[in-house]
Amino acid sequence: MVRILGVFLLFMGICIVTIAQRAPYESFSKDSLKKINLDIRNDKYGKISSLVIYEGTSLVYENYYGFSQKSTLHQISSVTKSVTSIAVGVAIDMDSIPSLDVKIHNYFPEYDSIFLDNPLKREITLKHLLNQTAGFEWDEWEIHYSYAGNPLIELSQKSENWIPIILGLPMDSVPGEKFSYNSACSELIKEIISRATGVPFLHFVEEHVLNKLSVSEYHWDTYPENDVPAWGGLSLSTRDMAKIGLLVINQGYWATSQIVSDNWIATSVQPHSNSDSLSYGYHWWVTEQPDGNPLVFAAGYGDQYVFIAPDKNLVVAFNGKNFTDYKWEKNHIDLINRILNAFVN
Numbered sequence: 393m394v395r396i397l398g399v400f401l402l403f404m405g406i407c408i409v410t411i412a413q414r415a416p417y418e419s420f421s422k423d424s425l426k427k428i429n430l431d432i433r434n435d436k437y438g439k440i441s442s443l444v445i446y447e448g449t450s451l452v453y454e455n456y457y458g459f460s461q462k463s464t465l466h467q468i469s470s471v472t473k474s475v476t477s478i479a480v481g482v483a484i485d486m487d488s489i490p491s492l493d494v495k496i497h498n499y500f501p502e503y504d505s506i507f508l509d510n511p512l513k514r515e516i517t518l519k520h521l522l523n524q525t526a527g528f529e530w531d532e533w534e535i536h537y538s539y540a541g542n543p544l545i546e547l548s549q550k551s552e553n554w555i556p557i558i559l560g561l562p563m564d565s566v567p568g569e570k571f572s573y574n575s576a577c578s579e580l581i582k583e584i585i586s587r588a589t590g591v592p593f594l595h596f597v598e599e600h601v602l603n604k605l606s607v608s609e610y611h612w613d614t615y616p617e618n619d620v621p622a623w624g625g626l627s628l629s630t631r632d633m634a635k636i637g638l639l640v641i642n643q644g645y646w647a648t649s650q651i652v653s654d655n656w657i658a659t660s661v662q663p664h665s666n667s668d669s670l671s672y673g674y675h676w677w678v679t680e681q682p683d684g685n686p687l688v689f690a691a692g693y694g695d696q697y698v699f700i701a702p703d704k705n706l707v708v709a710f711n712g713k714n715f716t717d718y719k720w721e722k723n724h725i726d727l728i729n730r731i732l733n734a735f736v737n
Contacts, residue, residue, distance in 0.1 A: 418452060418737070419447050419452055419735060419736065419737035420445075420452070420453065420731075420734045420735055420736060420737075421734045421736050424730065424733070424734035425453060425731075425734055428727070428730050428731065428734070429443075429455055431722065432455075432457060432727075433457060435720070436720065436721045436722045437695070437712070437714075437720055437721075437722050437723065437724070437726075437727055438695065438712060438713075438714040438718070438720040439457075439458065439712055439713040439714055440457055440695065440710055440711070440712045440727075441456065441457055441458060441460040441464070441466060441630075441710075441711045441712060441713055442455070442456045442457065442460050442464070442466065442630040442709075442710055442711045443455050443456075443457075443630075443708075443709075443710040444630050444631055444634050444708075444709050444710070445706065445707070445708050445709075445731065446634055446637075446638060446641075446706065446707040446708075447704075447705055447706055447737070448641070448705045449638065449642070451631075454631075456630075458713075460711070462629065462630075462631065463609070463629060464629060464630075465609065465610065465611055465627040465628060465629060466627060466628065466629070466630060466633070466696065466711035467624075467625075467626075467627050467692075467694065467696070468624070468626050468627060468628055468633050468692050468696045468711070469624045469692025469693040469694055469696050470575065470623060470624050470690070470691060470692040470693060470696075471624075471626075471633060471636070471690040471691065471692040471696050471697070471698055472578075472621070472622065472623060472624045472625060472626040472692070473575075473578055473622070473623055473624070473675040473690070474636055474675050474676055474690035474698070475597060475601060475626065475636060476578055476581055476582065476597075476622045476623075476675055477522065477660050477673075477674050477675035477676060478601050478636070478639065478651070478652050478656075478660075479585055479593070479596060479597050479600065479601055480518070480522065480581060480585065480656075480674070480675075481644075481652040481653060481656030481657070481660060482596075482600045482601065482651070482652050483585050483588055483589055483596075484653075484656065485652060485653045485656065486589070488585075488588040488589045489518065489584070489585075489588045491518075492517060492518045492519035492522065492674075493517050493518070493519060494517060494518050495514060495515070495516065495517055496516050496517065496518060496521065496580060496584065497513065497514050497516070499583070499584045499587050499588065500555070500559065500583075503555070503556055503559050506556070506559045506560055507559075510563055512527060512563045512566060512567065513559070513563065515566070515567045515568075516567045517567065517568075518581070518584060519568075519664070519674075520567045520568055520577075521577040521578075521580055521581050521584075522577075522581065522660075522664075522674035522675055523571075523664040523665040523672055523673070523674060524571050524572060524573050524574055524577065524665060524667075524672055525567060525568050525569065525570060525571055525572070525665050526567055526572075526574065526577050527563050527564065527565045527566055527567040527568075527569065527570070527572075528558075528561040528562070528563060528564070528572070528574055528576070528577070529561055529562040529563060529564040530543055530561060530572055530574045530576065531543065531572070532544055532573050532574060532575060533573060536716075536717040537693050537715075538715060538716050538717060539717075543576075544575045544576065544623070547576060548615065548621070551615075551616045551617060552617055553617050553618065554576070554579050554617075554618050555579065555580070555583055558576045558577075558579055558580060559580070561576070571665045571666060571667045571672060573667065575621075575623035575624070576623070578621070578622040578623040578675070579618075579621065579622055579623065581622055582621075582622035592619065593619065593620065593622060594612065594619060594620045600651070601651065604646055604649060604651045605632070605635045605636075605639065605646055605651070606635075606646075606647075607628065607632045607635065609629065609632075610626065610627060610628050610632070611626075611627040612625055612626050612627070613625035613626075624692065624693070630709050630710065630711055631709075633696070633698055633709050633711070634698060634707050634709035636690060636698050637690075637698040637699070637700045637707035637708075637709065638707050639651060639652070639657070640657055640661060640688065640700050640702075640707075641700060641702065641705060641707055643657050643658075644656065644657045659673075659674070660673050660674040660675070660676055661673050661674075661676045661678060661688045661700075662678065663678045673688070675690075676688055676689070676690060677689050677690070677691055681701055681703075681729075681732050682729050682732060682733055683732075685701065685702075685703045685704075686701075686702060686703070687699060687700070687701055687728075687732075688700040688702070689728075691724075693715065694711075694712050694713060694714050694715045695710070695711070695712025695713075695714045695724055696710075696711050696712065697709065697710055697724055697728070699728050701732060701735075704732070704735055704737075706732075706735065708728060708731055708732075710724075710727070712724075
């Protein structure tokens with residue numbers, strides 16, 4: 393799977409990105425999309441708010457549900473992590489960060505006592521933060537995000553600086569040894585970017601990612617003493633959320649400029665750790681399509697997704713409002729598989 397994706401990115405070439413519009417259904421089974429649309433409207437997938445599909449840079453399908461429309465800003469939750477990943481790539485391209493192997497303790501000298509008290513923490517690298525193998529004791533999935541007691545929700549409610557709290561977490565494994573999904577690690581990445589570049593994280597992402605993607609309307613939650621979170625909190629229109637996937641399809645290019653290097657794109661969407669049946673890159677998920685070809689995606693709480701099928705040149709983005717632990721009749725895996733199976737071009 394990695395080899396197929398790598399070959400695809402290698403031979404894809406430089407692409408000038410301009411959003412075009414093609415006739416609906418041109419590359420898809422019309423009947424299949426109609427059935428998918430009907431199931432969404434009948435809440436088979438819960439409360440889905442929007443669905444957009446791009447083939448290359450052409451918008452080939454778009455639909456909104458409930459009170460959503462093109463201009464609606466959706467809370468994209470942990471899809472924000474993939475934006476953070478792009479920001480890391482930009483900082484590396486600028487030589488502000490020397491490599492992913494840099495030890496994170498170098499960026500937090502004021503907390504040196506924390507690293508001295510637990511030598512394992514001195515081995516944590518930026519790569520470990522990105523691929524969720526830092527080794528901190530943290531279980532974000534045991535308690536649902538809609539309940540008190542979830543560690544991320546508990547952290548977000550603290551008004552003090554989060555960095556010493558995160559760095560002070562106990563260790564339960566050697567860095568690089570075990571996958572453990574940890575949104576708090578994204579906060580450490582945020583702080584490293586800010587300290588390495590000398591620019592606050594929000595301003596850095598605005599200047600080097602959002603503005604260059606022509607994203608003009610967005611909202612980012614702000615927390616006292618901690619500014620915007622790097623794990624989530626960003627709200628975008630579905631079209632703008634899809635641009636994150638289009639940036640991957642086009643090897644880091646947007647319009648006539650390269651936002652982030654093709655090398656970073658290719659590297660970040662390859663598997664670097666594993667969680668059950670899924671693989672994880674650098675703040676991207678990696679799995680397979682029904683036909684066995686690679687499928688890269690960003691995922692957020694409440695059913696926010698950006699799926700990338702490189703071999704088909706497709707980007708599928710949808711938003712949802714499924715913020716409870718209720719299990720609907722169908723889920724996001726069924727939805728993306730039906731969309732991919734409907735592709736006939």
